[in-house]
Amino acid sequence: MIEIDTGTEVMLGRREGHVAVLTFNRPESRNALHPETYGAFERLLPQLAEDDDVGAVMLTGAGGAFCAGGDVKGMNARNSGKVSSPANLESAVDDLRARQRSVSAALHSFPKVTVAAVDGAAAGAGLSIALACDLRVASSRAIFTTAFAKVGFSGDFGGSWFLTQLVGAAKARELYLTADRFDADTALSLQVVNEVFEVDDFESAAVSYAARFAEGPLVAQRYIKENLNRALNADLLSCLDAEAVAMSRCRSTDDHKEAVAAFVAKRTPVFQGR
Secondary structure: OEEOOOOOOOEEEEEEOOEEEEEEOOHHHOOOOOHHHHHHHHHHHHHHHHOOOOOEEEEEEOOOOOEOOOOHHHHHHHHOOOOOOOOOHHHHHHHHHHHHHHHHHHHHHOOOEEEEEEOOEEEOHHHHHHHHOOEEEEEOOOEEEOOHHHHOOOOOOOHHHHHHHHHOHHHHHHHHHHOOOEEHHHHHHOOOOOEEEOOOOHHHHHHHHHHHHHOOOHHHHHHHHHHHHHHOOOOHHHHHHHHHHHHHHHHOOHHHHHHHHHHHHOOOOOOOOO
């Protein structure tokens, strides 16, 4: 295990093999988001994208919760005038846009596989951030909720977009408008999560899950992500043209050649990420 300097106490970082593990670290508030959290994402994601020792990124939370989203106590203090708030509406909009892009948009377009490992609550913006990752695993005690409607909010960090893609428009409307909680098994049946692990060995199981991708053909995985992201909005011919470029580039990689040789030799390939 190698520590990663996050520059803040509200997020911990370490590398397990080729998996970078970023941990929300405000357990006293169920890892509610903090201004320093956004700065950590803004600094770390570009660094990890360029780090040849990192093949995948896993997000998780300390103290038996993933992330409760916005700090409701902080909201109450702001609304009562006990702490300062943005000077005007435009400032608030600009701040939130920047934060959303540095977290959710950056995770969605990140060139390596991202995994959200949800133990305990993923609520509000915490759920949105989990949905921004490529894949999600949950412990058997995980709880999910959009939460926004219950505090008079409409939602942020892309949750409405990601959830609609995952579960369809009708179910996404239900989950947003009711803000009902749902458990890990329900999340699995909805395909909100990909795997459910037992609580006792959750973190090690989640790291092992992420390691499958961290040790895979990284160039091919990057292009797979680009292809799938493009498919959400582009027409067929644009997707076909982009696939042709990506396939041709992958054909020249060492990992493709190793995979073909391993297939013929009936052995497990050893990828180098190039």
